[in-house]
Amino acid sequence: MTRPELCRPVPVADDASAAYWAGAREHRLVIMRCGDCAFYVHPPRAVCPRCQQETLVGEEVSGRGTIYSYHVMHLPGVPGFTPPYAVAVVELAEQPGLFAVGNVLDCPPEEMATGMAVRVTFEELAGSDMTLPQWSREQA
Amino acid sequence: MTDYTMRDKSAIVGVGHTGCTKDAGAAPEAVWMRAVREALDDAGLRPADIDGISTPFTDTWPMGAVPTPFTLTESLGLPGLRWHAGPLGGAYSLGSVASAALAVSTGQCDTALAVHCMMRPKKKGPTAYNYRGAQAASGVYAHLAPYGYSVFVQMMATVTRRLLDTNGLTREQLGRLVVDQRSNALRNPLAVMKDPLTLEQYLDARWLAEPLALYDADMPVDAAIAVVITRSDRARDCRSRPVTIRHVSTFLGPRPDWVFQADYAELFPADLGRDFWRRAEIDPADLSFAEIQDGFSVYVPLWLEALGIVKRGEAGGYIGDGNLALGGSLPTNTHGGNLSEGRLQGGGAVVEAVRQLRGQAGERQVDGATTGLVTVGGSPTVCAALLHV
Numbered sequence: 001m002t003r004p005e006l007c008r009p010v011p012v013a014d015d016a017s018a019a020y021w022a023g024a025r026e027h028r029l030v031i032m033r034c035g036d037c038a039f040y041v042h043p044p045r046a047v048c049p050r051c052q053q054e055t056l057v058g059e060e061v062s063g064r065g066t067i068y069s070y071h072v073m074h075l076p077g078v079p080g081f082t083p084p085y086a087v088a089v090v091e092l093a094e095q096p097g098l099f100a101v102g103n104v105l106d107c108p109p110e111e112m113a114t115g116m117a118v119r120v121t122f123e124e125l126a127g128s129d130m131t132l133p134q135w136s137r138e139q140a
Numbered sequence: 141m142t143d144y145t146m147r148d149k150s151a152i153v154g155v156g157h158t159g160c161t162k163d164a165g166a167a168p169e170a171v172w173m174r175a176v177r178e179a180l181d182d183a184g185l186r187p188a189d190i191d192g193i194s195t196p197f198t199d200t201w202p203m204g205a206v207p208t209p210f211t212l213t214e215s216l217g218l219p220g221l222r223w224h225a226g227p228l229g230g231a232y233s234l235g236s237v238a239s240a241a242l243a244v245s246t247g248q249c250d251t252a253l254a255v256h257c258m259m260r261p262k263k264k265g266p267t268a269y270n271y272r273g274a275q276a277a278s279g280v281y282a283h284l285a286p287y288g289y290s291v292f293v294q295m296m297a298t299v300t301r302r303l304l305d306t307n308g309l310t311r312e313q314l315g316r317l318v319v320d321q322r323s324n325a326l327r328n329p330l331a332v333m334k335d336p337l338t339l340e341q342y343l344d345a346r347w348l349a350e351p352l353a354l355y356d357a358d359m360p361v362d363a364a365i366a367v368v369i370t371r372s373d374r375a376r377d378c379r380s381r382p383v384t385i386r387h388v389s390t391f392l393g394p395r396p397d398w399v400f401q402a403d404y405a406e407l408f409p410a411d412l413g414r415d416f417w418r419r420a421e422i423d424p425a426d427l428s429f430a431e432i433q434d435g436f437s438v439y440v441p442l443w444l445e446a447l448g449i450v451k452r453g454e455a456g457g458y459i460g461d462g463n464l465a466l467g468g469s470l471p472t473n474t475h476g477g478n479l480s481e482g483r484l485q486g487g488g489a490v491v492e493a494v495r496q497l498r499g500q501a502g503e504r505q506v507d508g509a510t511t512g513l514v515t516v517g518g519s520p521t522v523c524a525a526l527l528h529v
């Protein structure tokens with residue numbers, strides 16, 4: 001029997017993030033961008049925090065980024081994950097301080113490094129219709 | 141000089157602290173009322189003298205291990221209260237003291253009680269401590285939990301990694317901080333940790349979330365503190381030496397999640413730091429000591445830089461040189477901090493600051509202490525207070 005509290009969390013799309021998750025299903029990294037001031041915003045939200053307009057629309061981005069920081073989780077108890085595993089904060093190429101979180105799927109935890117170049121990839125989340133933006137090492 | 145209304149208008153006249161243990165062996169109400177009785181006795185006051193109460197949580201329904209103005213009013217047998225509130229800036233223990241100081245300073249009440257209690261979870265659940273993601277991850281957690289990122293220690297580990305790689309911090313410097321605080325705790329009978337710790341033990345400890353290991357995280361305990369705050373013009377009539385509250389500042393960071401904020405080296409509020417000293421009209425160089433709530437070791441360098449005690453990128457070297465040890469230039473977390481006294485979310489820091497300023501800190505007394513800093517929390521919700529005698 002599967003204990004639901006031990007399953008990997010499935011993201012829930014909402015009005016603000018619908019375009020982001022729809023893009024992921026098509027294997028496109030879609031980030032919300034302000035139609036007025038061109039500011040990128042992630043995680044998705046309803047109103048631009050720079051100009052306060054309701055003009056955020058999803059826009060496909062390059063999918064390139066660098067690892068801003070990361071950690072290697074060693075504690076058990078996070079549903080669906082077996083430690084040790086690494087989680088990265090990726091700074092997207094489009095804008096300083098524009099961060100996305102993910103796992104670098106082809107990088108063992110001990111090879112993770114701040115500043116490492118990564119490129120978006122996609123992972124179908126088993127048992128759901130959701131696709132996760134994920135990361136792989138940029139080939140030199 | 142600007143006339144800030146609260147300046148020196150309130151004072152701490154009573155403190156109580158149960159001491160930190162792994163199991164208090166008593167109901168939560170019994171634990172926090174031990175601290176309350178001690179604080180009232182310290183001040184030479186009776187329950188009927190209390191006309192205001194502040195606590196970190198203010199829900200009206202019973203919350204188990206959490207004292208609220210409602211449960212405390214009942215416990216004290218009071219017919220009602222003139223004033224009650226939650227913590228200023230959302231900052232748990234110190235925030236409750238700060239709320240009370242504002243209320244007393246502005247005539248909302250005359251004598252207020254601030255209480256905080258922590259009890260360890262007695263049952264092990266299926267998920268990690270402080271697990272924040274539901275199995276259906278929504279809002280910001282939709283962008284964290286599916287990647288296995290949903291426990292608070294992971295956020296602090298990611299911040300620490302950035303500081304280690306780009307802001308001049310080393311694990312050895314964090315270790316120096318932790319080891320120094322442990323030796324302070326050995327001089328504090330209220331502390332849960334009773335054994336010495338070496339730098340080698342610190343560096344060899346098992347990882348929680350790398351680069352944070354076992355001794356970088358605070359120690360869960362059963363404990364409570366209580367603080368009595370009254371008008372400065374009444375404080376001299378109380379039993380113990382009053383400690384004057386010069387100023388409290390709070391700050392709300394730009395994001396609630398510790399993940400998507402653009403610059404991790406400024407995750408703690410540098411804006412608060414710039415403002416705090418001006419309003420307190422005290423220079424950081426005049427501090428006798430600092431009690432900086434250390435939910436994780438990395439809070440301390442973040443606070444030192446945010447408050448401008450050192451420049452950005454210099455906290456690690458400052459710590460590594462031993463400045464924070466007893467006898468150093470700024471003795472810090474003289475009671476052992478949350479790391480070695482116990483997880484009171486800064487409650488122990490408040491009590492320690494009062495005892496240092498009264499000269500009651502025993503073997504860990506900072507000679508001639510007149511001015512102390514207490515900080516609690518981290519971005520997004522923080523509070524800093526300047527106390528003096």
Ligand SMILES: [Zn+2]
Nearest residue numbers: 034037048051
């Ligand atoms: Zn805009």
